[in-house]
Amino acid sequence: MKKVTPMMRQYLEIKKNYKDSILFFRLGDFYEMFFEDAIIASRVLEIALTGRDCGLEERAPMCGVPYHSSNSYISKLIENGYKVAICEQVEDPSTSKGIVKREVIRVISPGTVMEENLLDNKKNNYLMSIYKNNDKLGVSYIDITTGDCYATIIEEQNLIEEIAKVQPREIIYSDDVLNQKLDKISILNNIYLNKKSSCYYSLDEDILFKYFTKEYIEKLNLLNTVEIKYSLIGLLNYIFNTQKQITSNINNINIYKSKDYMSIDIFTRTNLELTQTLRNKQKKGSLLYVLDKTNTAMGGRLLRKWIEQPLVNKEKIEKRLNLIEEIKDNFNLREDISEELKNIYDIERLCGKIAFEKINPKEMISLKESIEKIPNVKNILLNSDTKHIKSLANEIDELKDIHLLIDNSILNEPSITLKDGNIIKSSFDERVKNLRELTTNGTYLIKEIETREKEKTGIKSLKIGFNKVFGYYIEITKANLKQFQVPSNYIRKQTLSNSERFITDELKQIEEKILNAEEKIKELEYELFINIRTEVYKNINRIQKVAKIIAYIDVLNCFAKVAYENNYCKPNINTSGKLSILNGRHPVVESIIGEENFVPNDTELDTDNFKIGIITGPNMAGKSTYMRQVSLITLLAHIGSFVPAQNADIPIVDRIFTRVGASDDLSQGQSTFMVEMTEVSHILKNATKNSLVILDEIGRGTSTYDGLSLAWAIVEYINEKIGCKTLFATHYHELTELENKFKGIKNYCVAVEEKGEDIIFLRKIIRGGSDQSYGIHVAKLANLPCEIIKRANEILKDLEKNDIIEKNINSSEVAITNQNFSDKNEELKQINFLNYEKENILKEIKSLNIINMTPIEAMNVLYNLQNKVKAIGDDTL
Template identity: 35%
Template sequence: MSDQPTPMMAQYLAIREANPGALLFYRMGDFYEMFFDDAVSAAAALDIALTKRGTHQGQPIPMCGVPVHAAESYLLTLIRKGFRVAIAEQMEDPAEAKKRGSKSVVARDVVRLVTPGTLTEETLLEARRHNFLAAFAQVRDDTALAWADISTGAFRVMACPQARLAPELARIAPRELLVAEGARLEDLAEEAGAALTELPQGSFESTAAVRRLTALFKVETLDGFGSFSRAELAAMGAIADYLELTQKSQLPLLRLPQREQIAGAMQIDAATRRNLELTQALSGGRDGSLLASIDRTATAAGARLLERRISAPSRDLDTIRARHDAVQHLAEDAGLTADLREALSRVPDMDRALSRLALDRGGPRDLGAIRSGLTQAITVAGMLQDDSPTLLREAAKDLTGHEELIDLLDDALIAEPPLLARDGGFVASGFDADLDETRQLRDEGRGVIARMQGEYAELAGVASLKMKHNNVLGYFIETTATHAQKMMAPPLSETFIHRQTTANQIRFTTVELSELETRIVNARDRALEMERAIFARLREAVLTAAAPIGQAARALAEIDLSAAFADLATGEGWTRPLVDDSRAFRIEAGRHPVVERALKRKAESFVANDCALTEGETPAIWLLTGPNMAGKSTFLRQNALIAILAQAGAFVPAARAHIGLVSQLFSRVGAADDLARGRSTFMVEMVETAAILNQADDRALVILDEIGRGTATWDGLSIAWAVMENLQAVNRCRALFATHYHELTALAAKLDGVENATVAVREWEGEVIFLHEVRKGAADRSYGVQVARLAGLPDAVVTRARDILNLLESGEREGAVHPAEIIDDLPLFRAAPPPAAAPAADKPRDSEAEARLRDINPDALSPREALDLIYELKSLS
């Protein structure tokens, strides 16, 4: 047996070698086939059958495949499982290959490399989230980060010191991160949830980047885009290079790159985003996050804009106030807001439709989306008056001027265009006279076929005779073998020409039918060809207007977000915050937006609380004490979220709010470990605390919860004490500091600007009642034993813990040197065998009614018996 591969397998292996690191989808007719290791990996990942096809080097070749028409769902599964997929299409008609000889192979080539950061298909993307591809570049000591979403055209870049890379990746949340070979950023990419792709150093060469970017944007020079550093050019150039590699001949329609400044947005590190659950809950997924709780946007583009705003609240006062003006205007006009939201709900995702059209992956439905979006844009513009706030007025200007394109698309397309152009049927009647004439011939041909069937049935005397069509035989006459006998005998055999015999049917044709088929087939093919040409013309018209269409899409998203914030404010009773350049932080009756929403579902109310971290211009720190379960963490988080909402341009869940611009937000809440990197819970706590103390400036807002609890009591107390002093004297920031170390409350008398606050509780007959109310003052104890009882610890354990606590507290009051001296006197800690479990208290005897109830099986009672039982129990009481 020869070890030489067949021509087809040789072609497969050559294409596979040219695309290392990716599964190869090899088009064979109506299937994408995979072979060798690709087939083994794909079959396991997709849970599909693994078969064999031929041999190679004496071994069977593993094979699996997926249908072309269902490929997108399989691609989604593979991408989510970390694979990259190279799509190899047939580049010619198989009939052309046959003309060259029996051993000729259909020409195939990779037309696209599918990766997590380069998705455009609607079914592969989350409609309400961006799909960013990011690149990090270093040129000597200069570093930069660029990111693009080819599904929407967004393209941004910023100078980014490596120390800022983790927070920025957490903000952007890219699906894929490009780095130069040897960059060693695996941990950062994994933490950000991004697939890491290493490119050759040449992809990050800044001089080559200029050539790539000018080619991408079809310009002679980049001077019109602004001035970029070498690192910024290298990062953008790496993205352009990667898009050339993955998209082959079809490059995406990216907008001109926008530079972002680190100082332009509130700085929020990865740990803080995670702790505050801004866009993703700690449990995973969107539900339970701030984003999910406040998202009332009507459009996909508006939802993506909301996520960007929450991820990067602005630090520009003019921008923040302009956004608040727009929200206030709409909140004060409920009718206008309702009308706007109703119109916006009919706006499709124009950004992504435009992107698919630019990449030649779009269809008639994408043209319809552009038409509908621009039509609704005119409607929305008509609702906004000249006296609207600046933000809304400027947005409205970008919504008009598209009438000519709308008219063209309206005339050309049917009301509900199909997804794909290849099957035709999307061009409206009356748009093209030649097409209408060709369609008439095609459609009348079908009528002629129907009439011909009746004539042939009558001629043959076979009422069951049928006229059918398939791609192999074309049109044919079909009848049963019994009836076919007389059709194959004279004189009928002179009319009916035998074509094919199947198991149950005999098929015929006629000279007349063959001639008619030629005319019909030509008409059908010509109509499809004409529709494809019209599609190309319409696509070109849309792409020519891509820039103003993109501006309209962004304007609609801005209006949508303002209307959503207004709806949220009026529906939930939120108020406009005062944001200025001071260091104030005063919240009256503040609430936690996520917790309040959850409580409303249970028909429960949220206890609002005040927070005042400043007296004049002096920064203030609140030292918060109180038991677990009392609401300390909720109070801490709600104030951080209020600051984020205010600077994102939203109203806030409070009766009144005065917030001096927050430059940085840090939150160290909860306990978690990082065992993969060898970090204990306490080490993670200390690393995050160190980051806060080393970075927080005097405009920062710092949220700290239970610093030092991960180590021994005296160590932890010492660390918490020193951290508090550093925040007050060195960082001089606004801070909320929650602790169980009551000893720290003494600092309020020693440090300027430090105040004690506590979450109130009440004891009633040994039970602890949480009031969820924050008051000035310090907690007298932690109520840990009571909380343990609520958690369900056995009564014996709770009783023993209370006894030990009483002894420890009495020993402390009597001046014990160390708790160990008291513990040594407790029976529980003596060297003698441990005491037996505390005997259970004698249970009181059941009453007569209780004894009677104990013997009752409710499921066995009829309604009448249940009523009789109630009367019986009543008599026993």
């Protein structure tokens, strides 16, 4: 350290406290980066890597970016998963001796960004904190741009599900034991992980009292709730250490219980494409895209939150439905609300900018213009002939004092930057008025001097100019100087190639008055703006409350508009367990092809006589669409939205599970089938009788007999052990036999019309089972070569001729019925299922108690048996 230069010593001293960040070190008009930071930044930002003498034998790697355009470079680093520490000069270089004092004034990370170009205006930007206490986790998260803060306690096993629900941009956590769990979900969801988060090693436990009053903390019982307490302490310490200030926009903690909302695991969120599509991760094509008719950014964020966290409280759901119904049936009310809301800016994030002292004058005018619309919104609601909407209107604070303050003080077209002046109205402050008049009069005085000097000298081209170095000057061309005797009061100041510049005592005196006035007015306007901002800051809690009501109204109006335009119905919410949908439709598919082209379907499920629907039929016939639409209609009802159906009676569901499609998870070394079985295992362990389960083509990732056996066993297990409402699509036609063996299982299939060698998918779910897959027909529709289609038909006829299919059905039925294998010894020997010939394998099969096996145990047994047969050799088959 002694060898390095003083400036580099200062850099290294600051850098050691921000090892996990790229340090933007201010040198003049640039932010410079050195050593490893420079190497990383030059690669990510695609800027030149140079070097600088630092006192060491080798030059320090260095790169830099202009400070006035640094936001775009910071944005790129954040998007690539880095944190940026902004180190500024905190004293005037012209008055300081030696090295200018520098400090980190802010750390920008994915969870603490305030810059608009890094934020999705209709999505919260959450920073999450996790505190581990034995097997309990305290989870809290904040969007610092809006001040929204939430906290809960969960079991460790539910952590991934909670993260999938919240979708934070950044996570801090207290225990490295969580590394493995968090690593995987952070990669899949682009979450920045702060490993070994420093905020949990040097905690200021008093920080809670810096944000909240003692009475408020005691009311929430935070000090006695260890998990939430330390999760919040870690979170608030991190925010303070990165933003270097306490802000009043974080003034409320919403403590909730996970059971207050429907549980939706990460697989189901992905499969149902709630907020983004499975294929390209885009909003377009998702449920959110169909529903989002919000007019404000605040409403857009709340809508997303409702979709991600469906309610399970009947009264709360019905409250939303009743409010939506009142708006839906009133065209003028819907349109009037939309017209006013579309002119309201993002009040929540404007409050965040005020709290973090980042709001500029133009944004303050945006706040004023937004507040201006609030009385109009309130009057529209009050004048409507609605009961529930009127009560909502009475909660709206019109914020007239805030509007009056901004309207009286700030120019309607102010400058963007704070220190350039042109912010405050002359009528607001007498000093501003006087100084502004002085600068205006000074301009006239300069013009008068210019006119007088032209007349006195007779030089028409004489002019008075200004630059920052010399101030005001009189400029005369050299051609005119040859015929002109320079007056004695002209003082030569600068010689140019074609002209000479002069000053006079009179000109300098006026210049001093003008420049002093301009400088003073800038300082005064800046000071006045800070005072106005502080006054608004004192009322930030009031403004936030109004913003939340506006967002709430926006989402209700959005749902009403969607319901009216798309012909959705108001669902009845029940607690009896009955699920009944008449002419249900898939909201997303319907939005693409149009309601008139969508074939609606009915659904009837309950908790006793019809728990499980087994759906057979060809691929591409619409099984998956049908099952997804049942899930989405159920979920929409729990959000409090109207649903795409003619009529719907929806039970309170604690969880929705879907297992639709699968893919290899190469990062974890898992095959498609292993992923499928893992998801199914998760469902079977967590589903209750009040859950809705959607299973699509279970078992297709392995051999026919393994898959069929597993599918059969899984259906039995759900029916007998769990008893939840289930839709099970399958290409195993053998499963239709289950309807005859178990109460609560019914067969359905997709209607198909055959025309010669061609088929037409009717997209209609009808009662009964299908005995064909129509796979070759589907291949033909996909335009496979004709010779392949022809050959496949020949092979199919040969197989049918040899009665292979019938034997397989008989053998599989024998293998998995709940009978004593010892009583079926003679029949078992005639089975062509695997044709075992070795006595020890027969004995092992006889001893199996399949009906009491879990699906995973069944899979392991089948796998071991298969390997034993392979080891014996093909001559036994």
